[in-house]
Amino acid sequence: MSKNVLIVTGDAVEALEVFYPYYRCIEEGIDCTIASPTKKKLQTVVHDFLEMETFTEKQAYLIESHTSVDDIDPADFDALIIPGGRAPEYIRMNEKVQEIAAHFLKEDKPMGVICHGQLVLTTVREHIQGREMTAYHACRPEVEAAGATYIDELLHVDGNIVSGHAWPDLPGFMREFFKLLKVEKTAGVK
Numbered sequence: 001m002s003k004n005v006l007i008v009t010g011d012a013v014e015a016l017e018v019f020y021p022y023y024r025c026i027e028e029g030i031d032c033t034i035a036s037p038t039k040k041k042l043q044t045v046v047h048d049f050l051e052m053e054t055f056t057e058k059q060a061y062l063i064e065s066h067t068s069v070d071d072i073d074p075a076d077f078d079a080l081i082i083p084g085g086r087a088p089e090y091i092r093m094n095e096k097v098q099e100i101a102a103h104f105l106k107e108d109k110p111m112g113v114i115c116h117g118q119l120v121l122t123t124v125r126e127h128i129q130g131r132e133m134t135a136y137h138a139c140r141p142e143v144e145a146a147g148a149t150y151i152d153e154l155l156h157v158d159g160n161i162v163s164g165h166a167w168p169d170l171p172g173f174m175r176e177f178f179k180l181l182k183v184e185k186t187a188g189v190k
């Protein structure tokens with residue numbers, strides 16, 4: 001039986017952090033649904049470090065959201081991925097997004113959160129208090145204020161949560177996510 005993965009995101013999602021997991025899941029024969037506050041074509045962004053001390057942002061590709069989060073029953077999914085970018089800043093205020101995140105934490109289902117995606121988890125702090133996770137370093141204050149322990153690593157696994165620092169860590173992030181999801185065979189490039 002095929003696994004079913006939910007990606008929850010919105011406009012200004014980091015392009016690599018949504019496309020890479022989405023296509024890796026499809027490559028493994030996993031059903032993958034992208035949900036956002038509104039079903040629409042989402043504008044992704046590219047964050048990079050050029051000549052500033054912080055990241056720059058440029059528009060990237062469009063990606064289709066398959067459905068609105070309002071039409072999602074999280075019980076229908078085996079795992080959840082929350083990509084970063086700026087999308088988590090605003091989708092975290094959506095009560096249904098909070099309900100979905102809480103479901104995966106309460107039910108101990110596999111979750112992958114990367115970069116700024118951890119901001120969504122800070123809205124369901126009662127479920128992450130005492131948990132360990134990494135995130136993009138600028139999110140450390142929010143992670144700690146929510147009662148979680150920030151781990152200063154590029155990747156970290158704590159129970160059902162694999163967390164990543166940023167898009168360069170996606171290969172390891174997806175490897176660990178697939179382990180949590182119990183996907184035995186993964187394709188790879190050496």
